[in-house]
Amino acid sequence: MKKTLLIIMISSQLLFLSGCWGSKEIQSQTYVTAVGLDYSEGEFVVYIQALNFANIAKQEGASSLQQAPPILIGEAKGNTIQEAISNLEQISALPLYYGHVETILLNENVIKEQMDSVIDFIGQNSLLRYNIWLFGTEQDIKEILTSESFFNFPSLYTIIHSPKILTKNNFFIPIEKYNKFISTYYQPVGTQFIPSIDVDKTHYSEDEKKKDIAVVTGGFVISQKQYKGWVNKKDLVGLKWFSEKATNIPLSIFEEKVSVIIQKPKKTIKVEEDGESPSYHLNVKANAILTQNEEDISKAKIKKEVEKKIKSELLKTIEKSGELKADLLNISEKTYRYHLKNWDISEIASIDKESIDHIDVKVHIEQNINYKR
Incomplete structure (x- = not known):
């Protein structure tokens, strides 16, 4: 009798143990690593960049000279940012997961006219963290999201995802995370910078093939919640003398x-x-x-x-x-x-x-x- 009761008790406890019943395999979702936002003719255009983490893991453990892992780019339009994302999700071959987003890339049109919509979108999406990087561009967002790294390394090794390492000794432009930006956005004095990214096609090549490298060229300036313009980094040379990180x-x-x-x-x-x-x-x-x-x-x-x-x-x-x-x-x-x-x-x-x-x-x-x- 005691033995039977013991078996029943152990069996009942096993039912309460946490497990992996609801877990999903890595290949069963599309892991979004960057989101690009554009605004044109009254519509938002949303771009997503997604990487194959299985390929990246294999590459990091082996020779970097193998073929570069593919970059998946998604694109959809909508009257709001969320509507554009919903349109993209409805035609996705695998569910889109936003918990690994590291960067938000904004076109200049969005910075000029729709920053409040961007702030609402980030604040309302529970999977988007406040410690993501914030960049802007005047170029085609697709071109930025498909820019290259060296030696066929994945996009995680570009400035889009790793600005802290690549700009350690560059104090011209303060590259800050979104939480730093939003903490001063509503302040009635001072300015906020959104670093601008361009694609450089002239300085690096591998086996005589030019590399498309994303680089910081300047900054979009916002003051008192208003867009003030773009500034070349040559005009921001004084910033480094007032930088706490220099x-x-x-x-x-x-x-x-x-x-x-x-x-x-x-x-x-x-x-x-x-x-x-x-x-x-x-x-x-x-x-x-x-x-x-x-x-x-x-x-x-x-x-x-x-x-x-x-x-x-x-x-x-x-x-x-x-x-x-x-x-x-x-x-x-x-x-x-x-x-x-x-x-x-x-x-x-x-x-x-x-x-x-x-x-x-x-x-x-x-x-x-x-x-x-």
Whole structure:
């Protein structure tokens, strides 16, 4: 009797154990890795990029010289983003799964006219995480989503999916995740950047075949929820001096005959409260290591030229702020947080060259070049 009761008890407990009854095999779903959004003639166009994870796993464990894994691109239209996705899902050979989406790619038309729809779509889709990457493009989204990596590696090794690794030493454009973007989107001062991606077809080739490589070319600027325009990365050279992530910044002067590495620049912003509108003192301090000095130029001369160049780069980006009527350096954020009672929001948000009362740059050249022996 006791033995029978024991068997019944064990059997009943097994019924409550969690298992894999509802699990699906990897090949039974289409794993979407990126979503592209366009807007034209009153309709949304949704693109999806999906990768075969089984092929990727095989490739990563073997030689990278084998054939590149295929990239699946889906495309559908609709009056809303969700309607376009539903239209795509209805004709899919396998169910679409969005839990692995790493990137949202927006066409410039969407950034100009439909950012609120994008924000609603991401917020309402339970499978889309807030730590996805956000990019924009003026090009054909399909071309971006099918851009190549090196040595037939999968698309996961392109800047679309791995920007942190590929832009570690590039401080021109802040490449942030969506949660960072949305945290300041509704703020009445400052700017948000959506990095712009283009396809470069000229710099790399394999076996004489040109590679189509996705690269960052600039940024789409949004301020006070309004699209302000696209900025080339050459006009954003001042951003790196105000970046919290910039640790080692290479800089060349004297027609590239002298090179230095600026280490951990420290910036401070001082708000002058006496005027009808806020004005600013900007200060940058840093140490620099001299890495190249072909003509044996004196440290004092190098120091002066480095400080001059940093100041000119800051001014270039500030001048662009005036053109776009957008605070590209986010200088006004300090005024908004600590001096809001002194001026109206419109006065605080307005930043141009006249807003900058003084720029002070001090660089200390720490050491000369040490050659290997």
